[in-house]
Amino acid sequence: MSGKVILHYFNGRGKMESIRWLLTVAEAEFDEYYLTDREQYLKLLNEGSLMFQQVPLVEIDGLKLVQTKAILHYIAEKYNLYGKDIKERAMINMYAEGLIDHMEMIMVLPFVTDTKPKLDNIQSKAKERYLPVFEKALTGPVYLVGGKLSLADVLLVECTLMLEEKFPDILKEFPNIKSFQGRMIRIPAISRFLQPGSKRKPQPDEDYVKTVKEVFNITGPFP
Structure with a gap:
C-alpha cells in the first residue's frame, strides 16, 4: 500500500x-x-x-x-481523470496546456513591478484566445472531453476562479463557462x-x- x-x-x-x-x-x-x-x-x-x-x-x-x-x-x-483512450488524452492535453499557459501569465504578476500592462494582456488573451475555445467546447456537454470529469475540467475551473479574482465580470460574456464553473464548484471535494x-x-x-x-x-x- x-x-x-x-x-x-x-x-x-x-x-x-x-x-x-x-x-x-x-x-x-x-x-x-x-x-x-x-x-x-x-x-x-x-x-x-x-x-x-x-x-x-x-x-x-x-x-x-x-x-x-x-x-x-x-x-x-x-x-482515472485522463480520458479513456489516446484520442481523449490528446484533447485533454491540448486543453490543459492552453490553460497552464494562461495561468502562468497570472503566476508571474506578484514578481512584476508594473502590473497594468501584464493585466491588460492577460485580460485580452483570456477574452480573445482562451475563453472562446472553452465556451464553444461547452455548448451542450457537461464536461470538456468524453462526457466525464478530467484533468482539463479541473484546470478550467481553477483558471476561471483565478481570472475572476483579477477581473470579476470576465465570464459575463461566456455563459457556458460560467454554468460549467457553477457545476464544478458544487462537487463536494471542490466545495470543501x-x-x-x-x-x-x-x-x-x-x-x-x-x-x-x-x-x-x-x-x-x-x-
Whole structure:
C-alpha cells in the first residue's frame, strides 16, 4: 500500500496549486513540506531529488516526480481523470496546456513591478484566445472531453476562479463557462477546497515573493 502523497514547494500557489487541485478532486490525501529557506532547497538538490533543479517536487508511489505537466499527467492517469483512450488524452492535453499557459501569465504578476500592462494582456488573451475555445467546447456537454470529469475540467475551473479574482465580470460574456464553473464548484471535494481553512492557497503576497527570491537566491528583477 503506498503512503500519503508528499508535496515539496512554497507555502503559496505557483505551479503546485494545479497539483493540489487535482489531488483534491481525486480525493487523494497529501502532506506538504514548505520551502522557507535556501538550505532546504540545497538539501533537495544534494539528495538528487530535483532532476532539473526545480520545484514542484511530488513524492508518490515511491517516485519523486518533477515537471508540473508530468506530475499532472501521472495523477490524472492514476485517478482515472485522463480520458479513456489516446484520442481523449490528446484533447485533454491540448486543453490543459492552453490553460497552464494562461495561468502562468497570472503566476508571474506578484514578481512584476508594473502590473497594468501584464493585466491588460492577460485580460485580452483570456477574452480573445482562451475563453472562446472553452465556451464553444461547452455548448451542450457537461464536461470538456468524453462526457466525464478530467484533468482539463479541473484546470478550467481553477483558471476561471483565478481570472475572476483579477477581473470579476470576465465570464459575463461566456455563459457556458460560467454554468460549467457553477457545476464544478458544487462537487463536494471542490466545495470543501474552496472553504476557508482548506489546503487551497490564497493569492500570493509579499512574503511569498520574498521567500521565493531568497530560496532561489534572486537579487535582481525576477527572470
